[in-house]
Amino acid sequence: MTVEQIFVLVLLAGVFVAFVREWVPPDLVALCTTAVLLGTGILTTKETLEVFSNPGVITVGAMFVLSAALERTGCIEAVGDAATRVMGRTQATALFGLVALAAFVSAFINNTPVVVILTPVAIRLCLHIKAAPSKMLIPLSYAAIFGGTCSLVGTSTNLLVDGVAQRLGQPAFGLFEIAPLGICLTLIGIAYLMIAADRLLPVRDTVATLLDELPQRKFLTEMAVLPDSDLIGKTLEEAKLATAATGGRVVDVVRGDESHRRTLDAIRLQAGDRLVLKTAVEGVMDLRGRSGIGFASESGLQPVASRSTVLVEGIVGPRSSFVAHRLSEFNLRRRYGVYIVAVHRHGENLRGKFEDVRLEVGDTVLLEGPAEGVRRLVASGDLMNLTQPEHNPVRRDKAWIAVAAVLAVVLLSAGDVLPIAGLALIAAVVVVVAGCLPHADLYRSIDWRILFMIFGMLPLGMALEKTGGVELLAGSLTGMAGSLGPHAILALVYLLALVLTEIASNNAVGVLLTPIAIGIAQQIGADPRPFIVAVMFAASSGFATPIGYQTHLFVYGAGGYKYMDFVRIGLPLDILFWVAATLLIPVFWPF
Structure with a gap:
């Protein structure tokens, strides 16, 4: 091993440790990694700047805008309301309808906004059928992940893995090339949830349970x-x-x-x-x-x-300005006339000194104040109202334009008229110019933390390739597998990606393991395609921990869950998907 190889591998290990321990935000970890690679001369400035032309990252950003347009025009909420009227009879029909709806919608837009919009719908549905929200919200998050694996645009991980693979000389994935495998795993996942959700998921208290403890006001x-x-x-x-x-x-x-x-x-x-x-x-x-x-x-x-006044439950969303700040910094009493009664986090209702706690995505709060003040606070985007979901999308008359834009991306991309990155970028501009998404909300609709984390991690993948670290890691894995054959090595690649996804960012895992998977395939003389697919699916299948996927963090607080709730229902699902994917991937993409 050369000095550069040792340095890059140590840096790689340090990045994963920093992700797990959460010393600093992951996007800052990634950007610091890029700075180190530039400062040590392992990458040149020209090589580093190439990451900003990665088509996968451009597509991710454009899909954030399209998803926000569908949200602001009320499309997702309208579908959720219609589904509630149809499926709100029993807990079993409600669960099936909710997960089927989330899986279907997530196949065409980014799955994070799907969970954000459908969470209040799920809570309202639970109130209607007198079920605990904790019975529905983890399945909602899981189902959005299932659907995200059915198309290239369903999740940012798919787009990034495809972008990295293209840069390494692999042919681009078609929009629905992964759909056959994604549909198979989705059906397996929904069947599992229908059997296991009620048995394995507990009834958990949420911040709304404090309503019963408080006097009538x-x-x-x-x-x-x-x-x-x-x-x-x-x-x-x-x-x-x-x-x-x-x-x-x-x-x-x-x-x-x-x-x-x-x-x-x-x-x-x-x-x-x-x-x-x-x-x-x-x-x-x-x-x-x-x-x-x-x-x-x-x-x-x-x-x-x-x-x-009204007493409502709100949740901190992924793009809230409350994230990483204390409630006491925002002077909600003066701005909106509302008071925070309690904060719920990780299965615990906080009273007393909660205003000094730094908020996280998925924290839920109980707030009280005049209806107009609550409405203005929700409209600011800092909190989502879980108790009384908003039903007046600001751009309902523009809904057909948002739907047409998304359909155009899907159909034209499937017909190879233009690469999906170009189509998504055009569609994003159209929905803003047409007024589906106010220009003031354009930049807020993009999760810049995710994009900059991706921009920061791509150079590390390039450094692994440039120093020979990819070949070194690929050789080590193939050496350990010995003569077990491509099926066993495929299973190891999937398992490695799955384990890393449970403890670190799924996007980072996809970016870093794709070159290694391709290197392994080339060393054993196999087609890289099935190994790329294994990374793509495993990096979107972290079900056993709350940090395995960003949507898990959102439902964590809303459902009042504890860490082990995810392990109890998610670990068997991880194993089930691992076995199913190992058997099915070679069927659709032979070695």
Whole structure:
């Protein structure tokens, strides 16, 4: 081994360790890797910049835009609503309808927005049939992955593996070339979920279960401490406002423009303080008669108000600006008039100091406030409303354009009119120009973290090829397999990709293992095609851990799951797909 080979292999190991330990975000890990390769001279600037012309990455970005257009025009939600009306009879029919719908839609657009849109639909369906959302949400995530393997555009991993393979001289995959295998595995996966989901998935509490613990609340009432009030200098406990409010409670004290919500136990009231109380309707009249506090002009202060409120459950989505930030940084009370009641993460409902917790994708929050404030918060894209899904897409009249654009990409690509990267790019421009997706939302619709992680990982694959690391790793694998034959080596390649996908990014695994799979095939004198397909499918089949696929993280919090819930239902599915894929791949792509 040369010094460069040793360095690149150590760097590869370090990247996977960093992905697993999550010391820093994966996109930053990938970009640092590129910087190291450039700084050490292993790759030249020209070689590194070639990654920005990778057709797979361009297609991934364009498909993000097309998926957002379908979302904003209400197409996905309309399909989900129609399916709910048809399948909402029993838990078995609801489960089958939900997973079949998710698998079908995910074959044509990126599977992440499918899960984001259908999660509120699934929760509403569960409420209708009186089932726990934890019985439906993992199957929803799995089904979106099943469907994503039925076409080249179903998941970003397929596009990236195809792009890397093309760069290494392999012929491009057709849009539906992988469909026969994808359909077989989808049918196997749906059958497994129908048999195992109810038996293996537990009933889990979500943040919405706190609704039963909280008193009935109908009004968020603001009152002011009068200048001559006997409450001045007293703590809230000494003031006994909760008793006066007929079971209500003080949720905030606003002094000037500053909220003292997190120091309610210690604060002593001053003249002009605005008290925000939660109370039933009869409590408002009790407070009106309480001396020392007032509603409006008699206080000599600005008018205060009583507003009807709603209590809803929201979830942090993949593109939310809340990710990696604390709730306390966003001043939701001032911007929207809403209050966070609780946060749910990894099977635990957080109360108390949750505002200082850095939020993650899939965290769910219980929030309360006026309906208009909640609506504006949801419209900002930072939270998705799980309790009361929005039913008024902003561009419903443009839905036919979004659908036509996606169909054009599918049909023209299948007919080899243009490469899929070019068609997807044209379609993305069309939906924005036509108004399906507002221009202001164009750049927000693209998950830049995923794209830059891909851009950062592609140079590492190039460095492995340039230094001979690909041949070294391929030779080691074929040497270990000995004379077992191509079927056994194919099974090893799939298993290696599957294990790495469970602990690291599926896109990174696809980018790094594709050159190695091609090298293995060339060393044993076999067609590389089946080995490329093995990487493509295994990198989209991480079912046994919440980090195995990005959609798992989204349903993790919404369903109130624990880590072992994924292991319990996902590990048998991983093994089932491994066996099925090893047997079926050579049938469709002979060695």
